[in-house]
Amino acid sequence: MQKTICFIVLVGIWGCRESNNRSTINRKKDSISKVVSDAARDIAGNFSDQNTLHFSPGQLSAFFTRYDSLRLFQNDLNKFYTxxxxxxxxxNDTGALTEQASHLYMRLENLPEEGLNVVLPYKRTLDSLININNGQAIEQKSETELLLTSLYFFFAQKVWGGLEENATxxxxxxxxxxxxxYSALLDSMLKPGNNTSTVKEPVYRQYNLLKEYLKKYKALPPDNITINLPGNKAVRPGDTSPMIGQLRKKLFLLGDLPSAQDTASTTYDSTLLTAVKRFQRRHGMTPDGIAGGAMVRELNIPLQQRIEKIMVNMERNRWLPTDVRGRYLAVNIPEFVLHAYNDDSLLWNxxxxxxKDVNKTVIFAGTISQIVFSPYWNVPASILKKEILPGIQKNPNYLESHHMEKFGTGVRQKPGPWNSLGAVxxxxxxxxSIYLHDTPSKSLFQESKxxxxxxxxxxAEPKNLAMYMLREDPTWTEARITNAMKSEKEQYVAIKNPMPVYITYFTAWVDRQGDLNFREDIYKRDAQLANLLMKH
Incomplete structure (x- = not known):
């Protein structure tokens, strides 16, 4: 199976986008048919070891005449069986369905567990063919064989591949x-003696973690608990209120309060405090233990909306690489956090x-190759037109007072503590025109959103990030980095081993403590994706 790594920042006063005329990035369409075709020639002879049961090439055309909804996979099957x-x-050689066939049938039967609202084509026919397996004539075996293979490609496309790249x-x-x-994976599944339960599925590890929570959330009883703050006042430890009983029941339902015995009390005790803080952490709030309006709004989100959010993020995980090697950075936009990884190990956050919503951070990947200490800020044309030029008209000393100067046909801000990009x-x-950078506006890092x-x-920690990026260059000591950040002279430094950075967008994930996290969909992308999933 081919594995490729394909995974993963402001201004103080005005913004960070600098003017440039770079061309739009080329986009390559990911075609399931193409990757299947490329792999088909390499898989001959690796499936069932039987060599007595065959069907004629003409049966393939006849099959797709009857099963027209699966015609998308006709070329794939032609090449596969050739x-x-x-x-x-x-x-197998006795004419019985293999264990792998039973495994695939089970996965097809449980397609809703994969977080998809798709209808399995020809499900009744498949059920009928599987149930009469022992008494099948050779024609029925041929039909079952071709239907299973077609539905395998259907499953692989929907569950492991997700939406086509042009849709995303x-x-x-x-x-x-x-x-x-997908053919190479099918090869692995069908090798004689292979235990299909041990075959590694081509989905990012978060996919199956979310899948388990999807099953749990779908199994929850109907949620008729609505939380209302008494007198619109936040509830704190030591308070007593009938609302606290409802709060306990809700937190037990969601798994934050561990025992049903803890749901009876109407007093805010230490057990409830632990549950409230856990809920707050899972939802990106400050874990202060105070149940206020923001927490209540999260608590009152219907379970069905949570289920949809899990499904949407399972889809996003279908697009990610299954295996990542080396050091890289990953920014999760809705989480407002940068993560540093080495292979699958989290190093620091x-x-x-x-x-902001009107200036959305783009979801894409790149490679950090340079650090700029004490940078100039080249004012973008839009900000120059809307803010700088009107400022100059009102105040002839505007540029000087803002530590700016004319540069070519534009304006730039000089390096120093006033610079909108900070010190690096x-x-x-x-x-x-996106990059990571320092900022003079430090207080914003204390906000939860x-x-x-x-x-x-x-x-938030530009010096630490610079030290991390330059750790393999002994000439860049901490003292030298500090001095370079304090200088008023711009300095470019090439990184010896450029580092991948992935800017992602996940509003639900399972953390390393095994807790399900949710975040606000700040760019309103979940609904867009949910609509696309319904259409496909």
């Missing part, structure tokens, strides 16, 4: 998509500020 000399893949680009997901050979920026070439920038990503 390499096998039209030998059956789902039957419509909702501004511009990161490269994973490339997979850092708060960030991302673009981290460059990764891209057509979106941090969408304030013009699109770039402000980092």
């Amino acid at each position: 390499t096998r000399n039209y030998a059956f893949a789902w039957y 680009q419509q909702i501004d997901w511009l990161m490269p998509r994973k490339k997979l050979s 850092m708060n960030v500020v991302v673009g 920026k981290f460059l990764f070439p891209n057509s979106h 941090r969408a304030f920038s013009h699109g770039c990503i402000r980092v």
